[in-house]
Amino acid sequence: MSRFRPGRFIGVLVGTVAILAVGVYGPLTLLGPLPSATATLLPPPAPAAIVSPPALPTAGTSAVTALRVDESGSIVAPTIPAAPIAAAGSTTPLPLAAIAKVITALVAFDAKPLTVGETGPAVTLTAADYQSYLDYTARGSRAVTVFQGEVWSEQELLQAMLLGSSNNHADTIARWAFGSVDAYVEAANAWLTKQGFDHTSVVDATGLHDASAGTGTDLAALAGLAAGNPVIAEILASPASALADRRGIDNTTAYLPELGITGISRSYTDAAGVCFLFTARIVDGDKTFAFAGAIVGEPDYNTLDADLAALMTSATDGVTELPLLKQGDAYVRFNTTWGATSSGTVGYSRNTYAWQASAPVKPSIDLDPVTTGRAGTVVGHVTVDGTAGEASSTLKLDRTIPDPGPGWRLLHPVPLINALLDSRG
Structure with a gap:
């Protein structure tokens, strides 16, 4: 009849926990979703044309x-x-x-x-x-x-x-x-x-x-x-x-x-x-x-x-x-927790023959969540409106946002766990 050995039991328990931890922690960090990049709107580019208001009488x-x-x-x-x-x-x-x-x-x-x-x-x-x-x-x-x-x-x-x-x-x-x-x-x-x-x-x-x-x-x-x-x-x-x-x-x-x-x-x-x-x-x-x-x-x-x-x-x-939107102009900056950065830039220029009577109003920007992506990936849309008319274009990444790699993932469990929880609502 074998005797109960506390030391052996503790060793098996620690080993089991270690194996389970490695089995869960590894896939969680290496395969789990990444946190979304922080999007910061940039000041819109200055109007390409000088504002030239109509000359109207002040009387009447x-x-x-x-x-x-x-x-x-x-x-x-x-x-x-x-x-x-x-x-x-x-x-x-x-x-x-x-x-x-x-x-x-x-x-x-x-x-x-x-x-x-x-x-x-x-x-x-x-x-x-x-x-x-x-x-x-x-x-x-x-x-x-x-x-x-x-x-x-x-x-x-x-x-x-x-x-x-x-x-x-x-x-x-x-x-x-x-x-x-x-x-x-x-x-x-x-x-x-x-x-x-x-x-x-x-x-x-x-x-x-x-x-x-x-x-x-x-x-x-x-x-x-x-x-x-x-x-x-x-x-x-x-x-x-x-x-x-x-x-x-x-x-x-x-x-x-x-x-x-x-x-x-x-x-x-x-x-x-x-x-x-x-x-x-x-x-x-x-x-x-x-x-x-x-x-x-x-x-x-x-x-x-x-x-x-x-x-x-x-x-x-x-x-x-008038160039209402100029290809390459940046309207948003993306920053990731692992240090990668990229800008959302106008994908296609939009021009019009019109009267720039006043400065365009603040642009309207609609963004998709961004984690990683190759340069040129569409990440949203920008719309400008004003006396010269309305125009819209896609916003594209101007540089690739890469995956941070296994080393960063293994050493930063907290943002990855938060991203997993966010992905599940």
């Missing part, structure tokens, strides 16, 4: 907003009001004069759609339409001659209102499309709210009432919406003489085309001053930058001329080829 209210141009050169109507490149003057709504007629046209299209190349339904003018003509003529306001019983197409009504700034035609369109001017006003304000023009409202179809008012930011976006409407664009591109078999109409919209400007609405009232809604283009070879603008509350046309010339000079100076 004004703004400019960028537009998109398709392959044919036509302006594409924005789906939502774009943030302005720049705005100046009052942030309180000011009387907008005949710009209200552009609103009338856009709201009427909702009720009475019209497509390019069609004249639309025939509209027989009523006694109320003729009386409007007499009333506006007596007041010295813009009016185009009409008679009761005449038949005008929808396209002709719009031509008279937009090109000739005819107040009586604005009322006629409102009555025809909505039943009354009051019903039109209700529909127009609902439309403005729906479009996001929260600081613009109307009380009439003509803009002669001082309470029809808006801000430069809203009205510049409105100009882009109007310019992107193919029917309005077609009307603006046609001479006033295109209004066949009707009385002569002076085109009130065309203004300073030699500067690259296309007028949408130009008007004056005592309360509003000179008001101008327009688009403009800067062209460099096969590159085009288009923008919409609104200038409201100018004291006279000489001042408007000087301010438009200054604006277009600033556009010529400010619009250029």
Whole structure:
């Protein structure tokens, strides 16, 4: 019968624990997950182009907003009001004069759609339409001659209102499309709210009432919406003489085309001053930058001329080829607990022909967890946004982050155990 030997038992126990420890510790440290690298965001690179803000008048209210141009050169109507490149003057709504007629046209299209190349339904003018003509003529306001019983197409009504700034035609369109001017006003304000023009409202179809008012930011976006409407664009591109078999109409919209400007609405009232809604283009070879603008509350046309010339000079100076994101620029630094480092750098350059009117806002960075990886591995994305537009690119490691090797793993169990626990939630 064998005797119990304490020394032997302790030796076997120690040996067993040692074997188990080696069997667990070795695989844990050598095969377990590594701790993620610490990511530190770096200061974004300085803008490659000098910031060159638009020259806008400080009186009244004004703004400019960028537009998109398709392959044919036509302006594409924005789906939502774009943030302005720049705005100046009052942030309180000011009387907008005949710009209200552009609103009338856009709201009427909702009720009475019209497509390019069609004249639309025939509209027989009523006694109320003729009386409007007499009333506006007596007041010295813009009016185009009409008679009761005449038949005008929808396209002709719009031509008279937009090109000739005819107040009586604005009322006629409102009555025809909505039943009354009051019903039109209700529909127009609902439309403005729906479009996001929260600081613009109307009380009439003509803009002669001082309470029809808006801000430069809203009205510049409105100009882009109007310019992107193919029917309005077609009307603006046609001479006033295109209004066949009707009385002569002076085109009130065309203004300073030699500067690259296309007028949408130009008007004056005592309360509003000179008001101008327009688009403009800067062209460099096969590159085009288009923008919409609104200038409201100018004291006279000489001042408007000087301010438009200054604006277009600033556009010529400010619009250029801009590298929004430059390949190789670092936006984040990775540091590991075993001493390896790498940077997340822009994978692909993103350039645009645009106006750097202000410094880009802080970039948005989305990162994946990083432990090891070869140089060139995609580790996230970076997005920049500003007056020059939005651009995104991948972020890639600029150098390899290697595995620390068995020696480091065996000597650093704590971070490896923490990484294992983190990996299991």
